Amino acid sequence: MNTLRNIEWKAFGKQFAIYFIIITLVMIPVQLVLTKIGGIRLFSGTQNIIRDMGYLVNEDSPFYKEFKNSERVNILVLGVNSGLTDTIMLASYDMKNQRIDVISVPRDTYYYREGYVNPAAHKINAIYAGDDVIGTARAVSDVLLGIPINYYAVIEYDGVSKVVESMGGVPMDISFDMVYSDPYDTPPLKINISKGEQVLDGKTAVEYLRYRKGYAEGDIGRVGAQQLFVKAAFKQAIGKDLIKVIRTTIENVDSDLPLGMAIKIGTNALGLEAESLTTYLTPGASGTSDGASYWRTDSKEIEQMIRQIYAPVVSEE
16 A cells, blocks of 8 residues: 555656746745645645635736636745745646746836835835735736736745755856855855856855846846746756655745645646746836836736737637
C-alpha cells in the first residue's frame, strides 16, 4: 500500500510541477508547513481568495462574459519583502488551449486609496502591508479590468534560492555587469554578477532578481529582467528532476491552491512546453506627481492585452 501511495504521489508531483513551479519561482517565499496530503488545503495559511474576495467575476468588467465562460485558472503571485510586495504577477493558465500568460504589474503602479495622504500609499505595492493578500488581489483585479483571481501564492527571498538549487540553477545570458551594494537593505544587498552566459545558482539568482539600479527604464527594466528569468526557469524546470523541484516549492510557498485543483491543473499541464509561456507588462507609462514616481496604467491598452490573452474564448463566440 505504501509503495502504491509513493507512486501516486510521484505521478502527481511530476504533473503539478510543470505549471506551479514557474508561477511561484520568480518571487520570494514565506515559511510554510505542508498540511496533510489528503486534506483540502495543500499549503499553510488562512486566507482564501475565492471565499474572501466577495465575488469571482466582476459584473462591471467589460470582459464579464469572456471571464465567466473561460476555463482559465488565474493565480496572483506576490513576492513580499519588508511588508511590501516587491514583485506582483498574475499567472493565467488556459487549460483548454495549453497556454500560460504571465502579466507583470509594476510595483509603482498608481492605485488611489481613499483616506491616505502619503503619496507612497497610492502605489499598489503598499496595499499588502495593511490589507494583505485580499486587498492586493482586489487592486490587481481592478487594474486589469476586473480579471478574476482564483488563488494566490506568496513568497519571500529565501525560498527562491532553494527552488533554483533544486533545479540545478537557471541558465541566463546577462547583458551587462550587475554591480551594486546597499548595506541598509533588508537583507543587506551586495551584487556582483558578470556579463555573459552562465548558470545562476540560488544565491546569484536572488541577487539578479533584486538588482534594480542599472536599468535604463528603471523598475520597468527590472520587470523585463524578471520575465526573462521566468522563461529561462520554466524551460529549465520542465527538463529536470520535477519531483525534487515540486517538493522544494511546496516547502517554500504560502498559497490557497487546494489539492483538488492542484491535481486538475497538473493533469492538464502534461502537454505544456517551454513555448507555452508568454509574458506581458501591464501597459502604461512612468510619471511623477506629489513628489512620487508612479506607473500610470493605460486602460485602453490593457483592454487590448486582455483581449489578446483571452482571444481563444472570444473567437469561439
